Amino acid sequence: MNEDFKKTPAEQQHLMESDNQTEKVDRLLDFFLIHKNTIIAVAVAAIVAAGTLVFLNQRNYSSEEDASRLLSEAAAVMDDGDFRRALDGDASLKGLRELSEIHGSSPSGNFAKILAGDCYFALGETDSALQAYGSYAGKNKNLAAAATAGEAACLLMKKEFTKASASLRKASETALNPALKALYLSDAADASLDAGDVREAATTAGQVIENYPGYASAAKARTLLLSLAPLTGETVR
Numbered sequence: 001m002n003e004d005f006k007k008t009p010a011e012q013q014h015l016m017e018s019d020n021q022t023e024k025v026d027r028l029l030d031f032f033l034i035h036k037n038t039i040i041a042v043a044v045a046a047i048v049a050a051g052t053l054v055f056l057n058q059r060n061y062s063s064e065e066d067a068s069r070l071l072s073e074a075a076a077v078m079d080d081g082d083f084r085r086a087l088d089g090d091a092s093l094k095g096l097r098e099l100s101e102i103h104g105s106s107p108s109g110n111f112a113k114i115l116a117g118d119c120y121f122a123l124g125e126t127d128s129a130l131q132a133y134g135s136y137a138g139k140n141k142n143l144a145a146a147a148t149a150g151e152a153a154c155l156l157m158k159k160e161f162t163k164a165s166a167s168l169r170k171a172s173e174t175a176l177n178p179a180l181k182a183l184y185l186s187d188a189a190d191a192s193l194d195a196g197d198v199r200e201a202a203t204t205a206g207q208v209i210e211n212y213p214g215y216a217s218a219a220k221a222r223t224l225l226l227s228l229a230p231l232t233g234e235t236v237r
Contacts, residue, residue, distance in 0.1 A: 067108035070094045075115060083119040100135070110138035117150045121157075130154045145175035149184055152191070161195035169204075182212035186221050193224070202232045 074096050078086035089095025096116040103109030113136045120129035129150065136147035152167035168188035172181045189204035201224065208221035 064103075064106045064108060067099060067103035067106045067112070070099055070103075071096075071108045071112050071115075074099060074112070078115060078119060083122045087116060087119045087123075100132070104135075104137075107138055107140070110136055110140075111143060114143060114147050114150060117147070121150065121153060126154045126157050141174055141176045142180060145171040145180060145184065148174060149187075152187070156191060156194070161191050162197070165189075165191035165195060165197075165200070165204075178212060179215055179217075182208055182215040182217035185212075186217040186224075189221060189224055193228075198228055198231050202228045 073093060074086050074089070077093060078096075085093065085095070087096050089098055096112045096119060099109055099112040100116055104113070113132050117129045117132035120126070120132055133147045133150035133154070136144060138144065148167055148171040152164045152171065155161075155164035155167060165188045168184045168191055172184035172188065175181045175184060185204060186208045189201045189208065192204055193201035205221040205224045205228075209218050209225070212218050
């Protein structure tokens with residue numbers, strides 16, 4: 001009699017499962033032997049990619065460290081009011097322009113673009129300031145808003161009030177900090193008034209009061225609304 005028939009159902013089931021496992025192993029082995037070159041190539045590529053990613057992360061970290069240190073040195077010169085030296089640098093200082101070019105993709109390199117814009121603005125070089133602010137490409141929302149507000153300041157200097165108001169609205173929408181959102185929106189109301197658009201100025205001031213009632217900019221907006229009341233015919237509460 002076949003020995004398999006002497007086994008219990010449980011033992012027979014175990015044998016079947018063992019046979020199935022053996023077949024699976026055999027199939028996997030066959031698959032590996034047939035495709036071993038492809039599998040090895042993929043594994044090597046994965047290892048190389050992982051190593052490259054680690055290398056790039058380390059290099060980016062090192063680059064940001066350097067950029068941050070150099071930015072601090074340039075910012076200190078800027079704080080002393082030497083805007084031209086902060087921009088151009090010299091034998092002992094890496095200027096903001098060069099920092100922006102070399103480290104422009106890093107957080108500190110992007111911040112250098114905004115500071116360069118501030119220096120150009122302080123020196124009265126409005127077009128260069130506009131270009132510097134517009135080149136900011138960092139991920140920090142508050143800094144992105146600051147760059148847009150810098151553009152607005154340049155537009156105000158060029159007496160392009162309507163464009164400046166639109167830029168300040170954009171800055172308010174971009175910023176994450178509610179105090180900054182209120183400030184930029186309030187400034188947008190002022191720019192609209194400078195553009196001669198009383199209705200837009202009043203509407204924007206009302207938005208500041210409604211959306212940011214606890215901030216200083218709301219008090220400023222209320223003062224603006226009160227001054228416009230004789231022109232708009234609206235009652236300010």
